[in-house]
Amino acid sequence: xxxxxxxxxxxxxxxxxxxxxxxxxxxxxxxxxxxxxxxxxxxxxxxxxxxxxxxxxxxxxxxxxxxxxxxxxxxxxxxxxxxxxxxxxxxxxxxxxxxxxxxxxxxxxxxxxxxxxxxxxxxxxxxxxxxxxxxxxxxxxxxxxxxxxxxxxxxxxxxxxxxxxxxxxxxxxxxxxxxxxxxxxxxxxxxxxxxxxxxxxxxxxxxxxxxxxxxxxxxxxxxxxxxxxxxxxxxxxxxxxxxxxxxxxxxxxxxxxxxxxxxxxxxxxxxxxxxxxxxxxxxxxxxxxxxxxxxxxxxxxxxxxxxxxxxxxxxxxxxxxxxxxxxxxxxxxxxx
Numbered sequence: 001x002x003x004x005x006x007x008x009x010x011x012x013x014x015x016x017x018x019x020x021x022x023x024x025x026x027x028x029x030x031x032x033x034x035x036x037x038x039x040x041x042x043x044x045x046x047x048x049x050x051x052x053x054x055x056x057x058x059x060x061x062x063x064x065x066x067x068x069x070x071x072x073x074x075x076x077x078x079x080x081x082x083x084x085x086x087x088x089x090x091x092x093x094x095x096x097x098x099x100x101x102x103x104x105x106x107x108x109x110x111x112x113x114x115x116x117x118x119x120x121x122x123x124x125x126x127x128x129x130x131x132x133x134x135x136x137x138x139x140x141x142x143x144x145x146x147x148x149x150x151x152x153x154x155x156x157x158x159x160x161x162x163x164x165x166x167x168x169x170x171x172x173x174x175x176x177x178x179x180x181x182x183x184x185x186x187x188x189x190x191x192x193x194x195x196x197x198x199x200x201x202x203x204x205x206x207x208x209x210x211x212x213x214x215x216x217x218x219x220x221x222x223x224x225x226x227x228x229x230x231x232x233x234x235x236x237x238x239x240x241x242x243x244x245x246x247x248x249x250x251x252x253x254x255x256x257x258x259x260x261x262x263x264x265x266x267x268x269x270x271x272x273x274x275x276x277x278x279x280x281x282x283x284x285x286x287x288x289x290x291x292x293x294x295x296x297x298x299x300x301x302x303x304x305x306x307x308x309x310x311x312x313x314x315x316x317x318x319x320x321x322x323x324x325x326x327x328x329x330x331x332x333x334x335x336x
Contacts, residue, residue, distance in 0.1 A: 001029065001030055001031045001078065002078055002079040002080060003029065003030035003031070003078055003079065003080045003081075003082060003095070003099055004030060004031045004032075004033055004076045004078040004080070004081055004082065005023065005027055005030045005031070005032050005033065005082040005084055005095070006033045006034075006035055006069070006072060006073065006076060006081055006082065006083060006084065007020070007023070007032075007033070007034045007035070007084050007085070007086050008035050008037060008065060008068050008069055008072065008083070008085075008086070009034050009035065009036050009037065009039060009043055009086050010036070010037040010038070010039055010062055010068070011039045011040060011041040011043065012039070012041075012043065012086040012087070013039070013041045013042055013043040013046055015086040015087045015219070016034065016043060016046065016047065016051075016086055017046065017050070019086065019087060019088055019089050019090075020034075020051060020054070020086075022089050022090050022091075023084070023088075023090055024051065024053065024054065026090050026091065026092050026093070026094060026095075027090070027094075027095055029095060029096065029099070030082065030095060031055065031076075031078065032053070032054050032055065033054065033055045033056070033057060033072070033076065034047055034051075034054055034055070034056050034057070034086075035056075035057040035059060035068060035069070035071075035072030036056060036057070036058050036059060037059050037061075037062040037063065037064075037068045038058075038059060038060065038061055038062045044056060044058060057072045057075055057076075059071050059072060063186060063189075064186070064188070064189035064190045065168065065184070065188075065189070065190040065191075065193060066183075066184035066185055066186045066187075066188045066189060066190065066193040067184075067186035067189065069083060069183070069184055070183040070184055070186055073175070073178065073183070076175075078175060079174070079175055079176075080099060080102060080172055080173065080174060080175060081172070081173045081175055081178060082095070082098070082170070082171070082172050082173075083168060083170070083171045083172075083173065084169075084170050085168075085169045085170065085218065087118075087218065087219035087220065088118075088169060088170060088216050088217065088218050088219075089118055089216065089217040089218075090216050091214075091215050091216060091217075093214075094113060094214045094215065094216055095214070096214075097113075097211050097213035097214045098111055098112075098113060098172045098211050098214050099172070101160065101209060101211045102172055102174060105207070106174075107205070107206055107207050108174070108206065108207050108208070108209050109173065109174055109177040109181075109198070109201040109204075109206035109207065109208060110166045110171050110172060110173045110174070110177075110197070110198060110201065110208050110209075111166055111171070111172050111208065111209040111210065111211050112128050112131065112132075112163075112166035112167045112169075112170055112171050112172070112209075112210055112211065113170055113210075113211055113214035113215055113216050114129075114130055114153070114157070114210075114211075114212060114214065114215045114216070115127060115128040115129055115130075115167055115169060115170065115216060115217075115218050116153060116215060116216070116217050116218070117150065117217065117218065117220075118217040118218055118219045118220075119219070121217060122152050122153060123150045123151065123152055123153065124142070124144030124145050124150050124151050124152075124153055125145070125150070125169075125217070125218045125220060126142075126145055126148075126150060126220055127167050127168070127169040127218055127220055128142060128166065128167025128168075128169055128170070128218075129142035129143055129144030129145040129150070129151075129157075130142060130143035130144040130157035130210055130212070130331075131143050131157075131161070131163030131164075131165075131166070131209075131210030132163055132164055132165035132166065132167060132195065132198075133163060133164045133165070133313060133314070133315055133336075134164055134165070134195065134314055134315065135314070135315040135317060135318055135319040135320075136255075136314060136315065136316055136317060136318060137255055137258055137259055137262070137318055137319075137320070138239060138242065138243045138247070138255065138259065139239075139318075139319050139320060140165065140192075140195055140239075141315075141319050141331070142331070143157045143163070143210070143331045144156075144157055144331060145331075146319065146323050146328065146329060146330070146331065147319075147323055147324075149323075149329045149330075151329075151330055151331070156332065157210075157212065157331075158212045159212055160209065160210060160211050160212045160213065161209065161210055161212075162207055162208065162209055162210075162313060163208055163209065163210045163313065164195075164198060164199075164202070164208065164312070164313040164314065165194060165195040165198035165199070165208060166194060166198055166208050166209070166210070167194065168193065168194035169216075169218050169220075170216050170218075171194055177201060177204075177206060180204070180304075181197065181200050181201060181204060181304070182302070183197075184196075184197055185197070185241075185245075185299065187241070187295070187299070188234070188238045188241065189234060190234055191231065191234040191235050191238050192234070192235060192238035192239055192241075192242055193238070195242055196238070196241070196242045196245060196246065199242065199245075199246040199309050199310075200245075200246065200303055200304070200309070201309075202307065202309030202312050202313075203246060203303055203304060203305050203306065203307060203308070203309040204304045204305075204306055204307075205306040205307050229277040229278050229280070229281040230281070232278045232281040232282065232285075233281040233282075233284055233285045233288075234285075235285075236263060236266075236281070236282050236285035236286070237284075237285035237286075237288050237289050239259075240256065240259065240285070240286070240289040241289060241296055241299075243255060243256060243259070244256070244289075244293075244296045244297075244300060245296060245299050245300045245303055246300075246303060246309065246310070247310060248308055248310055251310070260286065262320060263282050263285075263286065264282075266282060267279040267282040267283065270282070315334065315336060317334075317335075319334075322334060
């Protein structure tokens with residue numbers, strides 16, 4: 001088969017038991033693989049007993065989302081990889097439109113389906129909604145989701161179109177491009193690695209798409225809870241790393257400075273909300289980023305630059321300002 005659906009798992013036995021049946025039932029045109037990141041909850045034993053038709057790749061250590069996929073995908077020989085979270089319910093004919101879109105244009109490096117909430121199926125889901133974008137300061141948002149405001153799906157985003165980034169919750173990737181770009185950045189461990197990958201794809205002259213003809217339902221926060229300080233740390237640290245690696249030199253210094261100020265404001269808000277551990281996570285994220293600048297500099301030099309990916313599909317204003325000051329809650333309210 002030319003497509004492999006690869007589910008990375010770390011102690012997600014309950015999600016596999018709940019959602020893998022839908023993947024098996026509705027995926028007839030692809031190989032299904034679970035790549036296990038050294039789980040300790042009996043995931044592998046359960047898969048061997050209940051899903052003998054699913055191939056298992058056992059990683060020898062937990063390298064997070066990015067490193068775990070890099071290690072596992074080296075053992076998969078297909079034209080397309082589908083990186084699928086374990087907490088996803090797929091729907092009939094979910095995969096065909098995605099593969100057809102990839103087949104239609106060899107410059108498409110990656111694409112994603114429409115992501116909706118599993119527990120509130122009328123609404124878009126945080127992790128990708130109807131395709132991802134970033135603003136001029138590198139803050140990510142989606143068609144259908146700006147910060148914590150998720151829109152109801154009324155068909156307003158039923159058009160397939162280019163986007164800046166595709167969601168790691170379900171991302172179809174052309175394997176040749178994946179390895180041309182050296183895969184995901186394992187230093188990220190988890191969170192923001194798909195945005196970094198898609199930005200590098202744009203820099204290399206490729207496109208990223210949202211496919212409106214495919215829908216999945218995502219639980220979200222399956223491995224790291226949204227209230228986890230470690231998730232806050234990874235999001236803020238990796239966001240800075242993404243900017244440093246990919247942003248054009250003349251934008252870099254002032255953008256990082258502005259982010260330092262705005263991240264400080266975010267930390268103060270966490271303190272006002274009586275969440276000191278999240279405030280400290282932001283401080284740790286900045287110190288960790290600055291401490292590793294020589295490493296990020298090396299990563300920056302490795303980025304292939306055929307185009308300025310930042311000029312493509314980037315919102316040329318501040319989504320923070322538009323959302324929190326101008327009170328714009330919907331993607332359609334932005335002058336994109």
